[in-house]
Amino acid sequence: MALNIDQTKFLEEAMRKVKEQAFYMKHAMDNEDLKGTLTHASDMLRELRTGLLTPKSYYELYMKVLDELRYVEDYFTGLQKQGKPVVELYEKVQSCGNVLPRLYLLITVAGVYIKSLEAPARDILKDLVEMSKGVQHPMRGLFLRNYLSQVSRDKLPDVGTPYEGEEGGSVQDAYEFILQNFSEANRLWCRMQQQPTNAHNKDKKRREKERQELRILVGTNLVRLSQLQGVEAATYKEHILPRLLEQVVQCKDTLAQSYLMECIVQVFGDEFHIATLDLFLAACTQLKEKVNVRAILEGVMDRLATFAEANPAAIPPHLRTFDMFNTCVSKLLEERPGYSVVEVLRLQASLLNYALHSFPGNLEYLNLALGNCATALADKRAAHQEQAVIVAPLPFALDSEGVEVVERLLTLPLACLALKVLELPHFASLLEFLPWASRRQVGVTLLQAVYNSRAKLSDLESVEKLLEMVVPVIKEEPSSVLGSEEGQALRRQQNGEGGVEDAEEEDEAGASRSRGGGSTGSTENGKARRLEEEQLLLGRLVHVMASPDTDMHFRFLTVARRHFSEAPKDRFQYTFPPLVLATLQLVQRVRRREVAAEGADGKQEGDTQGGRAASEGASEQAAAEDGNGVLGLKKRDVPGVQFGCRKLFQAVHEMLTSLAPHFANLALKLFLEAAQAADRCEADAFKLISYEFVTQAFLLYEDEVTDSKSQIRALTAMIGTLLQARHFDESDYDALSTKVTQYAAKLLKKPDQCRMVALASHLFFVGRADEPGHYHDPKRVIECLQRSVKTADMCMASSQHMHLFVEVLNHYLYFYECGCPTVTEKYLSALVAFINDKRNEAALVGGGPAEGSSRAAEIEAYYKNTLDYIRLKKTQTDNKELADRFSAIQV
Amino acid sequence: MAEFGELVLVLGDLHIPHRAAAIPEKFNCMLVPNKMQHVLCTGNLVSHEQLEELKALAPNVHVVRGDMDEACPSSLPASAPFPDTKVVTIGELRLGLCHGHQVLPWGEAAALDGLARELDVDVLITGHTHKQQVSERGGALVPEPGQHLGSILEPGGGGGGGGERRCPASFCWQCRGPRSCATCTRRRSRVPWT
Amino acid sequence: MSLFGNLVGGPQARVNIKLTGIDQRMKKEMSSGRGTTHLLPLYQAHEGVGGIVEVILAPGKKLEHLGIKIELVGAIEMLQDRGSVHEFTNLVKELDTAGVLFSDKQYTFDFATVDKPYDSYTGLNVRLRYFLKVTVTRQYAPNLVAEQELVVQSTTQVPESHSSIKMEVGIEDCLHIEFEYDKQKYHLKDVILGKIYFLLVRIKIKHMELAIIRRESAGTGANVMNESETLCKFEVMDGAPVKGECIPLRLFLSSIALTPTYRSVNNRFSVRYYLNLVLVDEEDRRYFKQQEVIFYNKELG
The missing domain is CATH 1.20.1050 (Glutathione S-transferase Yfyf (Class Pi); Chain A, domain 2)
Known part of the structure; x- marks a missing residue:
């Protein structure tokens, strides 16, 4: 102060x-x-x-x-x-x-x-630069020389200036002048640090800071050099850079070396750097130990990489810049055994980065850099273990910085490599040095890169390798305390598995918890959120694996399932649905092959054509032609297909069975999906499987689904699934439909009962009256509908009272339009009249729509729309019969 | 853009990661931020990430709940769960948005018509069946000037519909008639977009 | 002719000395030793001094005299010790014998081969000067006297030897320098060029300067008076150099009031010049080395 x-x-x-x-x-x-x-x-x-x-x-x-x-x-x-x-x-x-x-x-x-x-300009400049030696005080000298540089800036005998000539001098005189001024300035600058002090550390620091402030006075000279028009790459290489580097190396000053090398990189043109890379790199190995050579190298690499990207042909390939950098780095490491592992890794990281940008797709370079790191770490580990015997038997572990670098090393190439990473043998070996959490992070990045690249995994080895690499994303660290903590957080989050509203409550609870107990709640939430994102990411992997061969494809899924199954069970909710659904998708392809094979079997027995379905997109006909014929596989369902649909359904069943205890609703939903898939197989053989899946869903409903919202959702899905099904035996269908209707009738809340029973009514009249082959039990339809009306009438207290009537009216209309014989115009007319009465009553009592005017308006609109629809149908001319029937309804 | 009016992107049943690893590339490259004013999603995003991506596309994003959204408890924004249905007014058009699994039988026009009446909308957009179709009475669905319907993708296939994997529908910026996997049911014949 | 008239009526006559070609002659500023300077005609040693002496009478007067003479005097004066004047030259010429002048009269004079061995010089303690003195001797009245001072300067041949001064000096383990002046002999309009190499620097030098010192010694025997005078201080370096540094030196002499070096002028005085290289450290200690240089006149002026 x-x-x-x-x-x-x-x-x-x-x-x-x-x-x-x-x-x-x-x-x-x-x-x-x-x-x-x-x-x-x-x-x-x-x-x-x-x-x-x-x-x-x-x-x-x-x-x-x-x-x-x-x-x-x-x-x-x-x-x-x-x-x-x-x-x-x-x-x-x-x-x-x-x-x-x-x-x-x-x-x-x-x-x-x-x-x-x-x-002559030359003589005057020479005189000035020489006389200026009279000021030896570093700061005053630096400013004086800066003034000299500034005044002479536009007066140098550069090419194309009036000062150039036989007398005035040449560009050589110009750069000699600047070089001398530069080296004098640099010496003054360096001297600031060397001045003997009372050796107070504070003084040293202050001086260093002051030097930093003055560095531009030295750097300006380099800028001037770079501005000389007459200097070409050859001159730069022969006469200028060697002098600069000599000055830099010989000044033996850490600050100066760092700054000047950086300056050289920044100030001169790319062509110059390309022409002199060897010189420059040689100098890099001669710098003081404390100079951050890596930063300098990164600077050059960045420039070259950017330049190469913009002018792909500019760097002659014979230059082998990567090798030059690599040699330089190796030399540095050799000569500086004191470098920390982290620094070694960082150097390799910059090398890798350079390879990535300048030689995209050159796996050899990347592998080289990764290999260097792996070797360095292995050496370190070996040394550590040797010591550990005596000192402390702790396993070798990277410090946080090291972890960060390795993580970066492994993450960097991902964006451009994606799946090609699997071809880098050293990638995996380096990965092993990371702690679990970091490996998980790398895994996540790897997955993202794979998805972004839209690459597909199409061979088993790659699938295995990739899954192995992302194991830390899949499961928790073996015997890790941290992992269990995360698991708890997750479980807490998933308690409300039954439905969204529950999750909401849970969230509120969480919020109040965090209000009371500080920030722990939010970090736990963050962890849970992160875990969820990772698991969803992992789930996508299932769809990256693809093979035209369904057997191979199934193997992929099996490998994935094996890995996913090792995860804590609460993660199944993320990883199992993709597996299940992918398997169900695969079922269709397998089924096509089976159908084709069965057909071919019948037609041309003994065809020994050995190919498998060549492409996924092949039509069934194509599949029929060449997707068969594998010989004598008696044990299998179908020749040529190792894993048939049955096998796939079995796998699905197993997965869902292990999912069910933890995520009942999800399992229920997926059982129904599986049932539909089995139904779509269009064969009697699968109707039992389909039935089994539905039964499983029903069991889950009975045992696990307790809250009303989940029940409604489950029932809707069940009804939808049954309606979709085409291949149940009639008795089975009847049994299942009856069961669902019973579930609906047993719902706790009346409005729910009303709605669900009305929905269930559809089970008994599938399709139109004139469509054959559908299950039609008109009597049950009207029973359901009538029951709904009665239930609706019992909901006087409910705000949904009127709405329910209109809803049921619409169900009536639906069946009426379908031609369900039990649903007659009498019912419709009566219901309309009934609703009108109710409306009048309500108007009398309340003098208008009392509760929730907007809600009432909605119901009014709904009702009006419904009546409008009936009126519209009455006038419909393209379907005379229908119009006639609608005309019978009294509105 | 102004002469074409507001662009609306309609999509749904993304099922990522359940049924697909990502939105198909061909389609994804059209999902450019600030091109559309509205995004209508019929649900089954299944993951947060997808929702975030939609939110980045347009200022108005409307999402309703799909069946898988229900089944996966943690896939939805717990604080504000998606509704079953939603009515969006764009210009003079009332658009109804619903996933469709709640409407039985699935994908049936007569049933969907009922929902359209309930919601009192001009156009009802639903998904779930994973089929590209326009309701039989819609004919060429040409919205009135100033209204555009983008088209829809179907990334996953399988499920309630035919289960086929389909290429995503082409975009119909010029509104020559959207082909979509969401079912657009037109209700009022008097509106001038017939 | 009366005493009264003399006292009251002012001078009866004036005496003027008019040097031949005075207008064309080169002049030189010369200090009279009391801070005043005069512009005086400049003669070289071998040049004759001639001219006219005018005696101008007051109107209507006459001048009675016992004789008129002119002297050319070369004298060395000790300024401290007033009255100590040594005339090393005194030439007298009779211009007129005793008589009466009734009108103005002119006399020509010419010291054609007079000895002017030394340069005019004004120093701190000593002055060497030349002057013409006309004396009209009168019997009853005081003599009429007129003086005209001259400046005498000689030029020297450019010395044949141009050897430089090179010297290594130092304090053990503290400071070791080598300096070089390009010549030993400089003419008065010359430039001193030099270099100072620092071979060892262990003191915190603040700056370095070059001084020109004039050392004048005047008198003889026990009465010798030595005076040193720093004529200029010229900073040549600011700040502390490091080992290996070489500092250039360039000093233009023309702007400095120098005289040539004089050695034992008439055995009465000497004027010598020294270059003094001074290093000042941060505690204001001064380290110096003096080196005699010879200044000479290459040309008049």
């Missing part, structure tokens, strides 16, 4: 003096008093001799002085235009007694001198 106040004071004082002297100086200029001008200019410049200011304040002062020096320059230019030889001025300013003002003035005159072309 005190320092800051002092700084402000010092700076203000110096500024004041500068302004004062500048004022006198300009006054002298007006009076054409050269001597006076120079005197005051010197006095002004003397303020820059201060040692009191920090770099920041000094910079401010310097900028102010530079502003004023522009007047001096203009003044000198004026004198020159009047015919005064500039050389006289050049000599005159040198009589100034102090070196710093003298040199500032000299440089200022020199600018005018070069511009006047009265002397």
Whole structure:
């Protein structure tokens, strides 16, 4: 704080003096008093001799002085235009007694001198850069040299400038000048650190910070070099870069080496880097140990990679840049045994990143980098184990940084490789070094990459490999405490498995818990959420595995199931539905093959054509032609098909049976899906399977489904499934339908009863009256409907009272339209009349729609729409018969 | 875009990860954010992730509950579960949105008609059957100017419908008549989009 | 001719010295030793000094005199010790014998081969000067006197030897430098070019300067007075160099008031010049090395 106040004071004082002297100086200029001008200019410049200011304040002062020096320059230019030889001025300013003002003035005159072309630019520049050695104070020297650089910027004998020529010099003189100014500036800069101090650490730090602030003064020179028009890649390679690197390497200063190498990378063009990569990399291995060589290498790699991406042909392949980088990295590691494992890994990571961007698809490079890491880690582990015998018998484990790097190493290539990762042998070996959680993270990324790439797994080995890699996503770490904790969180989350509303309650409970007990609740929620996302991600994997061969496809599913089954049971809800549904999807393909094979069997026995169904999209006919004929597989259901539908259904049954105890609703739903799939197999052989699945669903309903909402949903699905079914024996269908209707009638709430019984009525009249082959039991239909009406009438207290009537009316209408013989216009007319009465009653009692006017309006609209529909049907001309029947309804 | 009015994307029964690993690529590349004003989803997203993706597509996303959404307790936003039905007004059109598994028999026009009456909508959009169809009375479903129906995909196949895996329906930006796996039932013949 | 008239009526006559070609002659600013300077005609050693002495009478007066003479004097004056004047040259020429002047009169004079062995010089303790002195001797009245000062300067041949000064100096284990001045002998408009190499630096140097010191010794025997005077301080380096650093040096002499080096002028005084290289450390300790250089006149002025 005190320092800051002092700084402000010092700076203000110096500024004041500068302004004062500048004022006198300009006054002298007006009076054409050269001597006076120079005197005051010197006095002004003397303020820059201060040692009191920090770099920041000094910079401010310097900028102010530079502003004023522009007047001096203009003044000198004026004198020159009047015919005064500039050389006289050049000599005159040198009589100034102090070196710093003298040199500032000299440089200022020199600018005018070069511009006047009265002397060769080359000579003047040489003189300046040499004379500037007079200032050895690091900060003052750096600023002086910066001024030199700035003044000379547009006065170098570069190609295409007026200063170039036999006398004035060539671009060589230009870069020699900059190089010298650069190396002097760099030496000054480095010296700041070397100055002996009282060795206070604080001092050292402060100095380092100050140096950081001044680095641009050194770097500017490199920018100037890069701006020379006359310098081409060859010149850069022959004459410039070697000098720069020599300076960098020899200054032996960590900060300077880091900064300058980075500068070189940033400042010069890509072509230059390509031409000199070997030189540059050689220098990289000679830097101080503390220099972050990796960052420098990454800088070059990034540039080259970007460049290569934009100009694919620009880097000649014979250059083998990857090998060059790899050699460089190897050399570094060899010469610096002190590097930590993490640093080794990081270096390899940058190498890998480079390979990824510059040589997409080159697995060899990637594998090389990964292999290097695996080797490094294996060495480390070996060393650790050797020690462990004596010291501490703990297993080798990476520290968190190491884990992070390895994780990155493994994650980086995923986006572009996706499934090709399986072809990198070192990928898996490196994976093993990670702790479970990290492996899981990598697994998740791998899965995402696979999905994004839309690649498919089509051979068993890949399937096995991939599943092996994502094992940490599938299951918990063996004997891990952490895992069980997660499991608990999850179970808590899934208690409300019965339905959404329950989950909602659970959420509220969770919220109140977290209100009471701090943040634990939310992190648990976060964990559960994460786990859920991962498991859903895992589920998608099922659909990435595909084979034109159904047997192979089933093997894939079996392998996946084997892995998924090892997970904690609460994860089954995520991974089993995809497995089950994929198996059911597969059933259809297998069934087609079976049908085809059966047909072919009948037709051409002994056909020994050995192919299997070639492509999934092949039509059944095609499948019939070549998807058969595998010989003598007596034990199998169908020749040529190892895993028949029966086998698949069996698998589904097993999966659902293991799912059922934990997720009854889900299992119930999937049993019904399976039943439908079996029904679709269109064969008597499967109707029993179908029946079995439905029965399982019913059992679950009876034993496990207790809350009314779930019951309604389950019943809806059951009715829907039965309605969809085509192949049950009539007695079975009848039994099942009766059962469902009983369930519906036993529901706890009256409105639910009313609705579900009405729905169940559809079970007894499938399709239209004129459609043969459907189950029709019109008597039961009207029984159900009538029961619904009665139940609705009992719901006086319910707000759904009227709505239920209209709903049931619509069911009546449906059956009436279908031609169900028991549903006659009498019922309809009576129901309409009944509803009208109810409406009038309600109007009388309440004087209008009383409760929930919007709800009442909805019901009104519903009713009106229904009546409109009847009226519309009456006038329907394209179906005379129907119109006639509707006309019988009284509205 | 203005001359075409508001674009509406209708889709449903994504069943990811139950029946598919991802939305088919061909279709996915058309799902560009800010192209549509409305997304109508007939449900069975099954996972949060899919919902998030839909939300990124358009400012108005309407989702109703599918049968699998019900069955998978943790797949839905517990705080605000999807409703069974939803009515969305776009322009002068009342669109009814329902997954359809609640309407028995599944996919039957007469039954769906009943729901349309109940919801008092001009167009009812349902899914579940996994079939692309337009109700028999709809004919060419050309919504009135300023209304567009996007078309639908069917990523999974299987299930309640024929169970076939289908390629996703093509998009009908120009509204030459949507082909969709959701069933669009037109109710009022007097509206000018016949 | 009365005493009264003399006292009251002002001078009866004036005496002027008019040097031949005075307008064309080069002039040189010369200090008179009391801070005042005069612009004086410049003669070289071998040049004759000639001109006209005018005696101008006041209107209507006459001048009675015992003789008129002109002297050319070369004298070394010790400034501290007033009155100690040593005339190393005194040439007298009679211009007129005793008589009476009734009108203005002019006399030509010419010291054609007069000996002017030394340069004019004004130092701290000593002055070497040349002057012409006209004396009109009178019997009763004071003599009429007129003086005209001259500046004498000689030029030297450009020395044949251009050997430089090179020297290594140091304090053991502290500081070790090597410096080099490009010449030993510089003419007065010359530029000193040099280099300072730092071979070992273990002190915290603040800056380095080059001073030109004039050492004047005047007098003889026990009365010798030595005076040193720093004519200029010229900072050549700001800040501390490190080992291996080489600092350039360039000093233009023309703006500095130098004289040539004089060695034992008439055995009465010497003027020598030294370059003093001074290093100042952060505790303001000064480390220096003096080195004599010879200044000479290459051309008049």
